Amino acid sequence: MERLGEVVRTAQGLLILRAAGEDAPDIGRTAVDESLNDVGRVVDVFGPVSRPYVAVSPDGDEPLATMLGEKLYGR
Template sequence: MRRLGRILHVSSMTGHLIVKAQTVPRIGEKVYDGELRPVGLVFDVFGPVESPYVAVKPLRSQVKPVKTLFLSESRRKKK
C-alpha cells in the first residue's frame, strides 16, 4: 500500500474528501483506509505541482472518520 495523504476536510458542495497528497495518484484509482476497506475513487488532482491536493469521491454518503488514506500497489501495464 502507498500512503496517499491526510484528509483535510469534506467539500460541502460536492461531498468529496479533500486530501493533502504525499504521492500523485491516477484519476480513477481506488482509495482505502488503514484497515484496507475501500473508501472511494480519485476524482481530481489539483493545486501546485510541489504540493498537490486530491479530491476523492466516496463510495458511500457516510464516510467513517479516518485521518489517512492509502492507494493500492497497482501493476502498471508495459507498453
C-alpha cells in the same frame, strides 16, 4: 500500496486530501483506509505541483465529517 494523504476537508460531497508528497495518484485509483476498507476513488488532483490536493469521491454512506484527519492509501 502507497499513501495518498490525509483528509483535510470535505467539499461538495468529496473528501479533500493533502497529498503525502509530489507524486500525484492516478485518477480512478481506489482509496482505502488504514484497515484496507474501500473508501472511494480518486476523481481529481489539483493545486501546487510540489504538494497537490487529491479529491476522492466516497463510496459509502458514512458521514464525510467523520473522515477528517484520516490517512488514506491508494490501491
